[in-house]
Amino acid sequence: MTQHGAAVVIVGGGVTGLCAGWWLARAGVDVLVLDKGIVGWEASGRNGGGATHVYSPFGLEEQRLWPQMDELLGYPTEYQPYRIGVALSEAQLALARRSAEIAEGRGFRWEALDRRQLKELVPIVGDDVIGGTYLHFGGHANPQRTVQAYAWALQDHGGRIIQHTTVTGLARRGGRVTAVETSRGTFGADVVVVAAGPQTGLFAEMLGVALPLAPARVEMIATEPIPLMRVGGVAGNGLYGRQTLRGNLVYGGGPHEWINVPDMATPAHASTPLVRNLARRLAELFPGAAHVRVIRAWSGLVENTPDGLPVVDRLTDPDNVVIATMSSVGFGLSPAVGRAVSDLVQHGRCTFADLGALALSRFADIAPDWRERAGWVATDSVATIAGGDA
């Protein structure tokens, strides 16, 4: 069945695909986003909400865009500026300072905090904090609200989103992809963007392109609300996260589990006993909140490239496909990445940043067994290897 296609069809309704679609739609491009489930249902709606990635090629644009996003989108993202890093050890302090100094090199301002200042800003830290950082840049937002804002804003500009539609193939003619085949028929396209998270590699493979990606599960916990702190973006002790504007402490971190590429079905997002270890680190970070109750936990799937950096690239053959995977760090950078993808679609190059380091070609010579070599293999594979049952 031939469906009503679009000039640009985007595979994947996460923050990357939706934000790219929004930039395209507001530029007047006819755009269609396809998702296997509900928009933002995977990692885009399950992350820590951090928006402080100055080290990235997209970092400056990220910092420029976030303060404007509510207004640009017309919907609330709950963006809040500034970040505080809390250190309980010299090693943690060195890490916090290092990321602040990296930003300083890009012209961002920060200051060191001593124990007294920290206790004043973050009353729930303990007497054992040794210091911290106050970043006068960066921030955080609500991932779930943001992803829906992208979706709605995209529609407001005339873009379309079709949910519960699984992409099953990419039809090629000559050197181009001409259509996207789905569980609901075929959608013609002039340009295709693949921003499908852990499944992005499967689509690349359909095009005969090798994109090395290893999926993994990571987990978070949320507490009941507590009184709002002056800055909600407080993290440390091996945790990322924030206090939401409602007052909940929402944090993640710790060991990930490498898994195999999930199929196209939407998996259950199960948590593991890691919630206990997360609870411990959160109580260590905030002894003043150790009595606060955990009311929810969840997990999400993310994908990583071998160097942990994104692939945001327009292919050469076929030449009308843009691939975008953020290598597990996509939410905060999404306003900028969306714009970059939109640029790649419209102009064939990014107009505001050098994406050379993010080209797919850097993995041209990667060994087929790179996951095994890195130890990034699923637990069941580990058992198989250990058992010599190859």
Added chain:
Amino acid sequence: MIDARSIAGKGPRPERHVPLVVVGAGAAGVAAAVEAARAGIEVLLIDEHPVDNDMMAMDVPLCFGQRMDATVRNRAAMLERVVETNPALASAHDAGVDVQLGTYVWAAFVNSPTVQEIPGPMLGLADDRRSWLVGYDRLIVAAGARDVLLGFAGWERAGTLGASGAAALLTRYHALAARRMVVIGSGPLALHTAALAVEHGVEVAGIVEVEPSIRGDAATAKGLAARGVPLITGHTIREARGRTGEIESLVLVPVDNDGRPIAGREQEIVCDAVCVAVGLAPSVELLHLAGARLSFDGALGGWVPEVDAWMATSVPSVFAAGDCAGFQDGMLASPEAARAQGRAAGIGAALSLGALDRGEAEARRGRPVAAPSTSVDAPAYWRGWLRSLIEAGGWEVNVCQCEEVTRRELVETKPPRYLKWDSPQMSARDLATLLRDGPLNQDQIKRLTRAGMGPCQSRRCREQVGLLLAQAAGTTLDRIPLPTFRPPVRPLPLNVLWPADEPAAMREDWVSWFGIPTQFSPHWEAGMAADEPTAQARFIRER
């Protein structure tokens, strides 16, 4: 090569492994535990009662409506009462069952397509001091049912409780702090609850039914009327009033044949408690986490596990028995049905563990048990009530108490009030516009409106929100996908949940993200690694 920052090699280790864990020491759970123990199985029987006062105050696990008296703060006394009021516990003890009371089961952990690290199925347990993990070969969930609440103006006031919360306070804790209670609903559950109250010396100031006649047994109703309980049919609730945060009276209004309130004929009933007894929903959260397939059956209170003649779920190692396998009013009149389900589950678990052969097992079980049959469509009844409550109380009534989300804010998919957000784009969005994108999903609406996001873990609003979504979509509750349950399914403090038994590798190799050296390195220093040192955190003093 193993990634030291991954979970490999640090997977959870239960501190104990038991062949059979039974969750819930009601009629079904005790019967299951006893049968399995008799077959020679080592059984751990866990019950969360007595629940600590703070949990009760959050309406967890039942809706207690702040009507606990001060004695519930005395844990030792409550433990005694819970034991005294449940004589069946002694039979479990005599059968050699390890009985643990005052213990929460806050999660079931199993492997699934995205989790491979769990060495075997296990439960997360906790008391008021610590949490721990227990592995199992077989699990029988006999967790009962929780209250289905429907809001009305003023229902946030202390004194709005549920039928099972009231029953627990009356019969298990002997700690109900209410003198004059109005019961909402008139099915067997409501009549049963009213009778319990009367029996325990609580005045029942009215049984209120929106339908034109009493739904439950006529003789029972007549008996209650003879003891001075007013039966008020064809009425709905306008509001609960009180000068402080307490309910002091309930304003009722008669309804016409279409369930619409007839203005000007309100009556005000002085009371200090309003017991919503329109139905119970099976407590399926652990079954959901253990991977058991659930399906919707309106006659059984909503989402229930699919079970076979041994009460085994779609996961062969997991069984369900009693109200959590499906609640309907008839179960109240014949607790023997729950007991029979429990026995079947206990014997079925023993059979599947090889402790009994099939012949013995079938002989012990007898004929497969059938719960009393019913044709009651519980969600349709709730829908009728909700419609009248909306007609009488309007759209500005909270549907979610924890997050203060009104019915209107829910159907208009409003962002929470504290964002103070207003835009023409936002105002143009509501459930109807979302419906154009696909079927309504309660978890998605929760993210947008926060309805169901609070500390009661959506116990008080789950069905109401579902009903309002169904109404907006022009469909019925069974068509709204099951909203997920997340661990911990009891709200537990960080310092209870935390593990005291963390392996050294968990601490030594902990990083906030993947620990990929180049992941956060500045792009202008291409290739330079910025390795995250592991979190050498201060060690919490072990308790």
